[in-house]
Amino acid sequence: MSSFHKIAQTLLKEVLVQDLTLTKKDGNQYSIKGYIQSERTIDTAFREVGFLEKYTVVGYFYPSYTVGTTTVKVEEGDKITFQSQEYLVDRVTTHYFENKPVYTEAILEGR
Numbered sequence: 001m002s003s004f005h006k007i008a009q010t011l012l013k014e015v016l017v018q019d020l021t022l023t024k025k026d027g028n029q030y031s032i033k034g035y036i037q038s039e040r041t042i043d044t045a046f047r048e049v050g051f052l053e054k055y056t057v058v059g060y061f062y063p064s065y066t067v068g069t070t071t072v073k074v075e076e077g078d079k080i081t082f083q084s085q086e087y088l089v090d091r092v093t094t095h096y097f098e099n100k101p102v103y104t105e106a107i108l109e110g111r
Contacts, residue, residue, distance in 0.1 A: 012103055016060060022072065023079040030072055034061040036082045036108070055110035057087065063094055063101035074106055086111045 015035055022030045036059045061074045074080070078089045087108035094104045 012062065016062060016103075018082060020059075021081040022065075022074060023081065024072065024075075025077050030065065030067045030070075032061065032065045032067070032072075032074075034059055034074075034080070036060075036080070036087075056090070057108050057110065059087070059089075059106045059108050061104040061106065063104050074104055080106075080108055 016033045018033065018035055020032050020034045020036070022032045024030070037057050059074070059080055064071050064073045074089055074092060076089055076092055080087045080089060087110055089106050090109050091107040092104060093106075095102050
């Protein structure tokens with residue numbers, strides 16, 4: 001975690017405490033820490049097949065994780081599992097301070 005900004009080292013360890021499973025597009029799974037907001041929003045859109053509703057939540061993560069000898073990041077198309085609920089990572093934004101990554105924010109679609 002030394003490449004992260006010192007804010008990540010001191011503050012986020014108190015917030016990113018939920019046990020999550022990150023499933024990469026290739027099927028590899030990793031145990032990571034993060035935070036999934038408990039409130040959900042419902043996006044409703046009209047598609048050719050009719051109205052489509054999807055649940056979305058926001059997840060917060062470290063900019064990267066070292067699991068064993070592998071370094072992974074939360075990326076679009078990955079899946080996050082929390083409390084038996086699976087979410088698809090739709091959009092990812094990494095926030096920086098003083099040119100160093102602080103945390104990653106992701107829009108997650110419930111399945």
